[in-house]
Structure formats: structure tokens, C-alpha cells
Amino acid sequence: MFPQYDVIVVGAGHAGCEAAHASAKMGSKVLLCTMNMNTIAQMSCNPAMGGVAKGQIVREIDALGGMSGIISDKSMIQFRMLNRSKGPAMWSPRTQNDRMRFAEEWRLALENTPNVDFWQEMITGLIVKDKRVTGVRTSIGLEILAKSVVLTNGTFLNGLIHIGEKQFGGGRTGEGAARGITEQLVQLGFEAGRMKTGTPPRVDGRSLDYTKMEIQYGDENPEKFSYSDETRPLEKQHTCWITYTNKEVHNTLETGFNRSPMFNGRIQGLGPRYCPSIEDKINRFAERERHQIFVEPEGWNTVEMYVNGFSTSLPEDVQYEAMRKIPGFENAKMFRPGYAIEYDFFPPTQLKLTLETQLIENLYFAGQINGTTGYEEAASQGLVAGINASLKVEEKDPFLLKRSDAYIGVLIDDLINKGTEEPYRMFTSRAEFRLLLRQDNADLRLTELGHKIGLASDQRLEKMIDKKSDTQKLINDLKQKKLSPEIINEGLENLETATIKEKVTIDKLLKRPQLGLKDIMEFDNEFKQYLSKYSKEVLEQAEIQIKYESYIEKESQMVEKLSNMENYKIPLSFDYLSITALSAEGKQKLNKVKPETLGQASRISGVSPADLSILTVYLGR
Template sequence: MFPIYDVIVVGAGHAGCEAAHAAAKMGSKVLLCTMNMNTIAQMSCNPAMGGVAKGQIVREIDALGGMSGIISDKSMIQFRMLNRSKGPAMWSPRSQNDRMLFAEEWRLALEQTPNVDFWQEMISGLLIKDNKAVGVRTGIGIEIQSKSVVLTNGTFLNGIIHIGEKQFGGGRTGEAAAKGITEQLVQLGFEAGRMKTGTPPRVDGRSLDYSKMEVQYGDENPEKFSFSDATSTLKNQRTCWITYTNKEVHNTLETGFDRSPMFNGRIQGLGPRYCPSIEDKINRFAERERHQIFVEPEGWNTVEMYINGFSTSLPEDVQYQALRKIPGFENAKMFRPGYAIEYDFFPPTQLKLSLETHLIENLFFAGQINGTTGYEEAASQGLMAGINASRKVHERDPFVLKRSDAYIGVLIDDLINKGTEEPYRMFTSRAEFRLLLRQDNADLRLTQMGHKIGLADDTRLEKMQDKKSDTAKLINDLKQKKLSPDIINEGLEGFETATIKEKVTVEKLLKRPQIGLTEIMDLDQDIKNYLSKYKKEVLEQAEIQIKYDSYIEKEQQMVEKLNNMEDYRIPIQFDYLTITALSAEGKQKLNKIKPETLGQASRISGVTPADLSILTVYLGR
């Protein structure tokens, strides 16, 4: 009935889809197993992709030849580049997406990928022979053989959904939990744990009063995720809205705390620190009188709204009463309540950097099974697991990204070397090289690597090489082209920056914080005519490289110093709590683990590069 597959992928969420696509595109025969063909690539939580650090990951997946960027572009209903007021290391693309269209585009993409087969059924166990994964066993007892297996089970392993005092098995609302795999892996010697996550209620957009909310528009000139020409930018965008909780909302929520699974101890798993439930927010931040609520459309044509910022597992009647006290929600109709879900995960310190397990050869883990949270983190792991499962069965060396290569490299290195005690989420502060690992240069960093392993095609490589050579030529020209005082001084005064007494190069002028290429084009018509020959992405790349070259150099020097910290010992009695400049999480983790060296401190989850710099200064004293 079945051939022997090269790769079987268990689970068709963001990680599973990327794993199946990557392995198949690299020439492996792939079987993608899912409990429901109609929920492939389901956006289980918010209908959005990207965000701070996460947008960089989506661009990196795309640069390597993955599909998340293209699917996001095709299903996008709004685009915003976050943190534009900050430096380019912080610029982060984020899209609002059509939930149904996102899943449809992923399924179509997989169906059109040669070498991908599908099987709809729960997988209840693995076939193991001589400590090697050699296939899977389905719920009805079918055995399917393969040369490798990638587990991307998401929140389905022994998942339990909590709504107030009610609890029932499930991997997602309306879908059954997966049983059998955890028990088998524990018998094989794996360590397992429990984590939790949550989702907010969904409401009928027709029942909301948007006049009481703040409008949140998309960017005037929206961009896209993919570097390829497979997608185009948005012509029209849907609007989002912002409103706020208040003391009355908080008081209503508190009436249900005694029935909350989070407070009465029925949920044992740890939840994401940086995406707390609304009840957790008002408990931890009691001094705050209000919390922001984002009202986000679920798609182009649906009236369903996602209430971002109101994740909760309180009883449904409390959720409903509290919702109706939010401005604009006075007559809100609920489609379904929010809930918390508790599920099994396996501490990722049990994996190699290729995401293959130490205990069982040819068995790979990717996504929430590794203790991460977020579509983007899952998708990037799925991509890397799919790549490495395919390379393993074709007897090729693992493909591993270093911390200096990509946020994906930072993510996996953190998981493998530090582990995680709570759902891991990517932040820019986790990366030492964040000025190098920008969203705008992901193609320059990674497309050649993706092409070399057979994932990114020739067209992508040629496009990247053109961008690279055009940027180099432009930078060289800007070092030569000079501007005269008599032409630009009046304009410089208008930009509130010092005038010049003699000709200066464009490169030197770009070093000024008030001046960018847009301003320079306003200053000199000849320069404007010259620059108009270049694409927007080339102009942006040249400006960033010129403006921040000294900062990038300093960052590289800092990384070299960090690499030498392994022999820098920390006194055992050192009191981290007295260093006020350390982050709160940094203090907590350092005081608990008490690392012996700075090198060990650098691998503790939650201790940022900034914390290490501060610690170095204090130790030096």
C-alpha cells in the first residue's frame, strides 16, 4: 500500500508544512501525516505572521527557499513595518493574514510540490529498529516505513483544553489530542515535560462599535515578506483597531479567578512569559489601570474578529461579561470563548544542532514539541529539520546555521545549548549579531546557502547576486560623488543639520543622523537622477551599510570578546541582585543558576548580550 518513504513528517502545522516542502524540494520522497486534511497550516492562534524578531525569521525562511514568506504574502490583508523609528536592526515586518486563505495557500503549495504524499490519520507510535526511526504506526494499526521521521506535533501530544473549571482532551478546539507517542518516547529514555499556551475569544465584528476605538491602518507603502517575484505587494488593506481594558473589566475578570485553572493549580505547565493571559496581566501588573486590546480581522470577507491581548482560560460567562465592559464591546457577540491548552514537550537539550535526537538516529523534532511558541519559530525549525532529515537519508552532512548567520541559528543554538523552562520566543535581544541579522539583508546572508543545498532556485540566486553587486557599485559611487555647498546648504539648514564649507562626498553626508538618501535626493537634482536608476531595496541596503558600518565593526569586536569569556571566572558569592542595570529576568536566572564563568552565563536562557556586557564591567571593577 505504501512505498518506503525517505521522510515521514508527523503533523501539518507550520513546522510540518515547511519540513515536508523542504525535504521534497531537495529530492526526498515525503509523506505528510495529519489528523485532518482540512486543517493543514491552521493558524491556531492569531491570524498574523512576523513581528519583532519573528519577521526577520520569516524573511530568513524565504531567503533559504522556504514557503512561509510566500504564503504570508498571498494571504496578507495588512502590512506594517514595526519599529521604523528605531535603528534598522529593530525593523520588523508584520502581516495581518486571512486565516482561511493562509491554510488554503499552504495546502495548494504542498499539493503542487512533487514528492509529497498525504495521509489523514492520527499517528500513535514510531517504528524503531536498532535505535533508528524506521517508520510510524497509525491509530488503526497501519505501519508505514521510512528512512527518517520528523515529529512536529504542536500542542497535540496529550493536549488538554481548559475553560474555567471545564477541561477536556484536545490538541486544538474541536480536534482530538494525540496519544501514544509521548509514552513511547519516555519508555525509550526521553525526558518529557508540560507546557501551556492560550488563545483569546473570537467575536462577531458586526456587534462592535468601532467609533469607540482607535484605528490602526497598515503602512502607506506596504512591503512584503518574500524576496522572490512570486508575490506582489498589497493594493488594498483591511483596518485593525485598538481599544483598552479598564478597572471595571479587571474587577469582572477577578470574580472568576477562583475558577481559573491557572490560579487553582489545575494547569501545571509553564506558559509564555511574554504573551500572558489577561488574568495573568491584571494579577502581575495590578498597578496598571488598563491594558491594550487589538481588534484584528480574521480575513478579507469574514466578520470574525481576533481579540489580541485578551487571551484567557476563565469561565466563558466571566469572559463574556468582562468583554462587554471594554469600550466598543458593549453589545459584543462571542463566537467562541478563549481557552488554555496544556501539552507535552521534550526539552530540546536532547537534540543535536541538526534537530536530530541523540537517543534515536534519524528521528527529528521541530516546533512546539521542542518547547517553543510562535508560528515563525516553529516554521524555521520545521525547515531545518526537513532539510537535515533529507540530507541524512542521502548521506550528506548536516546543514547548521551559526548564531552569526541567522536568527534561526540563534534560535536553535539557544534551544540545544540552553534548553528552555518556558515556551521559547525569539527576541532581537537574544542575538549578539542583530545589526548584521537584519530583515532587509536575509537574502544576502542566506540565499547562496539555500541554493547550495538545493532549496533556493537559480532565479532566487541571480536576483540576490544582482542586489549584492548593485549595492556594492552604489556604495562605491557614493564614496566618489561630491556635493557642493552652494547647491545643498540651504537644504541642509532645512533639515536642521550643519552646513558645509567645501565639497563633501555623499557617503560622508549619509553618516549624519538627520540625512538619508531621500533627503539627499531633495538636495541635489543630479544625484536624484542618478539614484532613480536603482531599486528601492538597493538604495536601502547601501544607506544602511554606509550609515552603520562603524557600529557593525564594533559589534563584531564585541562578539569576539564574548567568545573569549569561557575562561573568565565569576566568584561563587557574586550577588547579581545588587546590579540594578541587569534585566529582571537576567538577575533571576543568574542568581538561580550561579554560573562559574561568563561563558556559562552567556548560555543561560534569558541572559541577554546587554546583561553580559554589564556583568563584565562589574567583574572588571
């Protein structure tokens, strides 16, 4: 009935979709297995992509040739660049999306990708021979063979939904849990754990009073995620709103705490630290009199609203009563209550940097199964797992991203070396080279790598090369062209920055925090005319590179120093336990993670500088 596939992807969420698309585009024969074909790429939580650090990840996925950026652009209803008031390392694109269109665009993209087949059924187990995966088993007993398998099960592995004192099995509301895989993996020697996440109620937008809320508009000049010409910025945008809880809301919520699964011990798994439930927020931050609530449309044409900031697992009657005390929600009609969900995950220290498991060859994990939270984190792992599954089938070198290459590299390195005991979310603060890993230069960093493995198109590469060339030419010109005092001093005075006494090159002027290219363009019409031949992206890139030149240079030097350790390979068979000089914890952690390089070993929690020195000596021998 089935041919032998190169790659089977189990699960069709954000990780599964990226894995299937990447493997197929690289030439592998792919089967995407899902319990429900109608929920491919479902946005289970909020209808949005990107945000702080997450927007950088979406840009990186796009630069490598993945689809999340394009799908987000095609389904967006609002665009905002967050943190514009801060430096460019912090700028983070975010889109509000049409939930139904997002899922539809992903499904259409996969159906139009050659080499992707689909199968709708629960996968209950793996076929494993001699510590190598050779296929999957389905709930009706079918065996489908493959050279590699990527597990992207999301919250479905033994998923348990909680609403107050009620609990029932499910991967998300209205869908059943997946059973069998966890139990088999544990028998094979894998360590498993439990995590928790949650979602807020959905309400009828027609029942809300928006006059009592603050309007949140999109950017005046919206951008987009994808570097390709396949998508365009929005011409019109949907409005979002902001309102706040109050003491009355908090008091009402507290009446249900004794029936809350989070407080009565029913929920064992740890929830996301940076996206807590509303009951967790008012418990942990008791001194705060209010918390922000974002009211987000689920799409262009639906009346359904997402109540961002009101995630909860309290009884539905308490949710309803408390929500109606939020300004603008006095007459709110609930579509469905919020809930918490517990699910199985596998500590990611059991993986290689390719996301292949250490115990079973050709088996890859991606997404929430690795303990992460967020669409973007999941999608990036799916992309990397799909790429490496395809490369291994073709017996080619693995695809690895370093911490200095991408936020995706930081994410995977953190997971493999440090593990996680709570849902892992990406932040700019996790990246030590964040000035190099900006959202604006993801194409310059990664498109060539994506093209080399057959994922990014020739057109993408050519566009990136043109951008790089134009940027460098403009930077060179800005370092040569001078402006005289009589042309610019009046403008400098208006901007409250020091005037000049002699001609100054434009690059030196740009290093002033008060000045940007837009300001300097207004000083000199001839210069303005000259700049008009360059795209907005090139102008922005040149300005950032000049303005932060010394800082970028320092970070680049740090990367160069650390790369020596990254290039120092450690044999997979290296016997850490035989080195008596290593600390007991160092031996244990090194033996568990089995780092591939000295640089990776240096980032493992519990490996001391002394352990690293001893290891260096032994490797030298």
C-alpha cells in the same frame, strides 16, 4: 500499500509544512501525516505573521527557499514595518493575514510540490530498531516505513483544553489530542514536560462599535516578506482597531479567579511569559488601570474578529461579561470562548544542532514539541529539521546555522544549549549580532546557502547576486561623489543639521542621523536622476551599510574572533566525566548536551570559564 519514504513528517502545522516542503524540494520522497487534512497550516492563534524578531525569521526562511514568506504575502490583508522609529536592526515586518486563505495557500503549495504524499490519520507510535527510527504506526495499526521521521506535533501531544472548571482532551478547539507518542518516547529514555498556551475569544465583528476604538492602518507604502517576484505588495489593506480594558473589566474578570484553572492549580504547565493571559496581566500588573486590546479581522470577507490581548481560560460567562465592558464591545456577540491548552513537550537539550535527537538516530523534533511558541519559531525549526533529514538520507553534510548567520541559528543554539522551562519566543535582544542579522539583508546572508543545498532556486540566487553587486557599486559611487555647499546648505539648514564649507562626499553626509538618501536626493536633481536606476531595496541597503559602517565592522570583528571557537570540533565520544578538574555541574551539563564545538560548549548554562579553559587544554592534548 505504502512505499518506503525518505522522510515522514508527523503534523501539518507551520513546522510540519516547512519540513515537508523543504525535504521534498531537495529530492526526498516525503509523507506528510495529519489528523485532519482540512486544518493543514491552521493559524491556531492570531491571524498574523512576523513581528519583532519574528519578521526577521520569516525573511530568513524565505531567503533559504522556504515558503512561509510567500504564503504570508499571498494571504496578507495588512502590512506594517514595526519599530521604524528605531535603528534598522530593530525593524520588523508584520502581516495581518486572512486565516482561511493562509491555510488554503499552504495546502495548494504542498499539493503542487512533487514528492509530497499525504495521509490523514493519528500517528500513535514510532517504529524503532537498534536506536534508529524506521517508520511510524497509525491508530488503525498501519506501519509505514521511512529512513527518517520529523515530529512536529504542536499542542496535540496529550493536549488538555481548559475553560474555567471544565477540561477536556484536545489539540485545539474542535480537534482531538494525540496519544501514544509521548509515552513511547519516555519509555525510550526521553525526558518530557508540560507547557501551556492560550487563545482569546472570537467575536462577531458586526456586533462591535468601531467609533469607540482607535483605527490602526497599515503602512502607507506596504512592503512584503518574500524576496522573490512571486508575490506583490498589497494595493489595498484592511483596517485593524485598538481599544483598552478598564477597571470595571478587571473587577469582573477577578470574580472568576476562584474558578480559573491558572489560579486553582488545575494547570501545571508554564505559559508564555511574553504573551500572558488577561487574568495573568491584571494579577501581575495590578497597578495598571488598563491593557491594550487589538481588534484584528480574521480575513477579507469574514465577520469574525480576533481579540488580541484578551487571551483567557476563565469561565465563559465571566469572559463574556467582562468583554462587554470593553469600549466598543458593549453589544459583542461571542463566536467561541477563549481557552488554555496544556500539552507535552521534550526539553530541547536532548537534540543535536541539526534537530535530530541524541537518543534515536534519524528522529527529528521541530516546533512546540521543543518548547517554543509562535508560528515563525515553529516554521524555522521545521525548515531546518526537514533540510537535515533530507541531507542525512543522502549521506551529505548537515546544515547548520551559527548565531552570527541568522536568528534561526540563535533560536536553535539557545534551545540546544540553554533549554527552556517556559515557551521560548524570539526577541531581537536574544541576538548579540542583531545589526548583522537585519530583516533587509536576509537574502544576502542566506540565499547562497539555500541554493547550495538545492532549496533556493537559480533565479533567487541570480537576483541576490544582482542586488549585492548593485549595492556595492552604489556604495562605491556614494564614497566618490561630492556635493558642494551652494547646492545643499539650504537643505541642511532646513533639516537643522550643520552646513558645510567645502565639498563633502555623500557617504559622510549619510552618517549624520538627520540625513537619509531621500533627503539628499532633494538637494540635487542630477543625483536624484542617477539614483532612480536603483531599486528601493538597493537604496535602503546602501544607506544602512554606509550609515552603520563602523558598528557593522565591529560586530564582524567579534564574529571573526568567536569563529575560532566555533571551528574547534569536539569528538562525539569525548568523555567529560573522566576529567576530574571539571566542576560537577560542568561535567553534568557537557555530558548531557554533548556540544559539537568549543563555541557551543561556552554557551551551555552551568559551564564556567574555568571549565572551558580545562576543556581547551584537554582537547589540545
